Amino acid sequence: MTLTDLEPGSAAGGYEGHLLDVSGLSVEFRTREGVARAVSNVSFTLDEGETLAILGESGCGKSVTAQAIMGILDTPPGFVTAGSVVFRGTDLLTLPEDERRKYRGDRISMIFQDALSALNPVYTVGRQLGEMFTTHRGLSRADAKTQAIELMDQVRIPAARERVNDYPHQFSGGMRQRIMIAMALALDPDIVIADEPTTALDVTVQAQIMELLAEQQAERNMGLILITHDLGVVADVADKITVMYAGQVVEQSPIAELYAHPLHPYSRGLLNSIPRIDHKGEVLYAIKGLPPNLTRIPPGCSFAPRCDFAQDRCREGDPPPLRVIEDERRSACHFTEELRDAAH
Amino acid sequence: MSDPASGMQAAAEVPEFERRFSGAVGGPDDVGKPRSLWTDAWDDLKHSKIFWIGLVLVTLVVVMALVPALFMIFSPNKDPRFCDLAFSRQPPSSSAWFGYDTQGCDVYARTIYGARPSIMVGVLTTIFAVSVGGAMGIVGGYYGGWRDSVTSRVTEIFFAIPLLLGGVLVLTSFPSGATTEIASVMKVVLALGILAWTSITRIMRSSVIQVKNADFVQAAKALGAPGGRVIRSHILPNSLAPVIVVAVISLGGYIAAEATLSFLGIGLQPPAISWGIAISDAARYVRVAPHMLFFPAVFLSITVLAFIMLGDAVRDALDPKLR
Numbered sequence: 001m002t003l004t005d006l007e008p009g010s011a012a013g014g015y016e017g018h019l020l021d022v023s024g025l026s027v028e029f030r031t032r033e034g035v036a037r038a039v040s041n042v043s044f045t046l047d048e049g050e051t052l053a054i055l056g057e058s059g060c061g062k063s064v065t066a067q068a069i070m071g072i073l074d075t076p077p078g079f080v081t082a083g084s085v086v087f088r089g090t091d092l093l094t095l096p097e098d099e100r101r102k103y104r105g106d107r108i109s110m111i112f113q114d115a116l117s118a119l120n121p122v123y124t125v126g127r128q129l130g131e132m133f134t135t136h137r138g139l140s141r142a143d144a145k146t147q148a149i150e151l152m153d154q155v156r157i158p159a160a161r162e163r164v165n166d167y168p169h170q171f172s173g174g175m176r177q178r179i180m181i182a183m184a185l186a187l188d189p190d191i192v193i194a195d196e197p198t199t200a201l202d203v204t205v206q207a208q209i210m211e212l213l214a215e216q217q218a219e220r221n222m223g224l225i226l227i228t229h230d231l232g233v234v235a236d237v238a239d240k241i242t243v244m245y246a247g248q249v250v251e252q253s254p255i256a257e258l259y260a261h262p263l264h265p266y267s268r269g270l271l272n273s274i275p276r277i278d279h280k281g282e283v284l285y286a287i288k289g290l291p292p293n294l295t296r297i298p299p300g301c302s303f304a305p306r307c308d309f310a311q312d313r314c315r316e317g318d319p320p321p322l323r324v325i326e327d328e329r330r331s332a333c334h335f336t337e338e339l340r341d342a343a344h
Numbered sequence: 345m346s347d348p349a350s351g352m353q354a355a356a357e358v359p360e361f362e363r364r365f366s367g368a369v370g371g372p373d374d375v376g377k378p379r380s381l382w383t384d385a386w387d388d389l390k391h392s393k394i395f396w397i398g399l400v401l402v403t404l405v406v407v408m409a410l411v412p413a414l415f416m417i418f419s420p421n422k423d424p425r426f427c428d429l430a431f432s433r434q435p436p437s438s439s440a441w442f443g444y445d446t447q448g449c450d451v452y453a454r455t456i457y458g459a460r461p462s463i464m465v466g467v468l469t470t471i472f473a474v475s476v477g478g479a480m481g482i483v484g485g486y487y488g489g490w491r492d493s494v495t496s497r498v499t500e501i502f503f504a505i506p507l508l509l510g511g512v513l514v515l516t517s518f519p520s521g522a523t524t525e526i527a528s529v530m531k532v533v534l535a536l537g538i539l540a541w542t543s544i545t546r547i548m549r550s551s552v553i554q555v556k557n558a559d560f561v562q563a564a565k566a567l568g569a570p571g572g573r574v575i576r577s578h579i580l581p582n583s584l585a586p587v588i589v590v591a592v593i594s595l596g597g598y599i600a601a602e603a604t605l606s607f608l609g610i611g612l613q614p615p616a617i618s619w620g621i622a623i624s625d626a627a628r629y630v631r632v633a634p635h636m637l638f639f640p641a642v643f644l645s646i647t648v649l650a651f652i653m654l655g656d657a658v659r660d661a662l663d664p665k666l667r
Contacts, residue, residue, distance in 0.1 A: 104565070121582070
């Protein structure tokens with residue numbers, strides 16, 4: 001086996017186009033209670049060195065989208081029913097499992113929310129980091145360990161040489177997340193998907209971890225997909241943002257524009273519910289109600305029951321399509337223009 | 345772009361450091377001694393009286409099974425197969441510590457030598473049950489779906505038959521042609537093993553299902569670990585603890601079952617020497633020569649008890665909620 005075989009992405013190195021092009025991705029879960037449409041018709045692109053934030057409440061399909069891209073969806077009950085995930089010209093969804101596995105961890109990698117449960121408790125962190133090199137690169141255990149120490153240095157874990165033989169629970173939360181990041185970066189992937197990477201951490205550590213992620217991304221020029229429910233986390237690092245609600249994309253926009261004037265009522269609600277120092281003493285805004293049950297998404301716009309601007313036409317027919325509003329800005333609301341003009 | 349070649353080169357440059365490094369670890373400095381489920385359990389076990397009593401007794405019996413001659417050094421009669429009818433049923437004395445049985449054989453010698461078949465049946469049945477049951481449990485638990493349905497139903501069918509009844513059925517349906525001790529032991533092992541694996545399957549299955557949903561399994565998959573590796577290095581080590589506990593406890597049960605089958609005359613067959621056979625022979629003379637029954641029965645009870653104590657202690661140590 002040559003190195004090229006181990007590194008599937010390199011074959012398409014000359015590919016001109018988006019690094020990752022997800023289009024029309026739909027995922028459903030077939031459960032006893034019925035079919036839950038967890039992700040419907042989600043499309044976005046990602047380029048080298050770019051950071052895309054996927055934002056939404058719990059249960060809106062962010063993580064399922066990530067799992068579908070990675071190909072680690074639990075099947076059954078989850079099924080990808082439509083769409084394509086094109087990585088450098090190769091549609092990952094059509095690859096046989098054996099081929100696809102070579103991309104996982106190697107070209108496209110993932111960081112999980114809770115590093116304590118995402119690391120195997122019975123092995124030292126050195127061994128788990130080293131496993132990346134032994135499975136994908138065929139290095140010996142000893143060589144893999146040397147690489148593991150180097151990686152731990154890169155994510156700035158103090159005394160990496162001494163700590164390489166420690167178990168995950170002997171590290172603090174922030175250090176554990178650094179190890180998780182080191183693991184994801186081990187093989188120099190082209191894309192890293194970070195699923196709520198800072199949610200389990202306290203605020204000061206959150207900032208350090210985001211900084212580390214941004215710095216590593218810049219250094220390696222990789223694409224980063226940042227999945228989060230926290231608008232505050234993404235503000236500094238993301239280039240563009242995709243807002244999801246009930247499995248659908250409701251708004252896509254460069255990050256600064258979205259913060260300046262959100263086009264969709266849902267994005268607007270999310271922005272308004274960030275606590276702000278100058279609003280001290282006021283009641284914090286909250287979007288009323290709960291996201292719909294994904295097995296019974298209402299007709300029309302799925303956000304209509306919670307929307308302050310909803311009219312009769314929002315509650316019937318097909319959901320409003322995702323329309324191009326301005327340059328690189330898309331919104332799925334009948335009243336996008338009114339909302340935008342009112343804000344101006 | 346990633347460049348594995350430079351990574352390899354870097355790796356090749358540092359093996360010397362690596363060698364020194366791995367030599368340094370595990371030195372006298374154990375401040376940062378790694379703690380895991382198993383080291384925690386060991387810390388717990390060290391302070392458990394039950395564990396040490398169980399361990400000492402089990403070690404004693406295992407040594408007895410491996411080198412019975414060791415226990416015969418000071419015994420007046422050293423050969424368990426040397427019998428003299430003139431001594432038939434004589435009570436314990438300085439010339440025969442445990443007395444003589446009906447055939448005039450030394451009860452002490454026969455009791456010591458009887459440990460080997462009992463332990464062999466126990467250990468081999470456990471190995472059989474753990475490998476078959478464990479494999480079934482992993483397949484059912486990890487893959488789920490129709491594989492789970494098939495393994496679960498098959499397990500339930502076998503589970504419905506009581507161990508001893510099944511052993512009796514198998515051994516009476518296929519009467520012995522076996523003459524050597526090994527062949528006769530293997531027959532009992534198969535008769536017990538064919539039913540014993542079901543409890544291991546159930547425990548393994550539920551344990552695997554629990555671990556399978558853990559984030560680290562998902563993470564391993566997301567980072568490209570192949571299916572076999574996920575099972576081997578992530579699922580197995582994290583789901584083995586309850587299986588080990590049940591296996592050790594049931595090992596005692598298998599030894600008891602062997603004795604029962606031998607007592608009924610369908611387990612091990614003479615000329616094999618075993619506690620079950622000795623108890624069976626002695627039962628008829630319990631009033632005239634109680635020592636014939638007493639000694640093998642006590643050895644059997646203590647052995648079974650020792651394994652159960654050991655299993656119990658390990659279970660308590662592995663259960664963090666009991667700490």
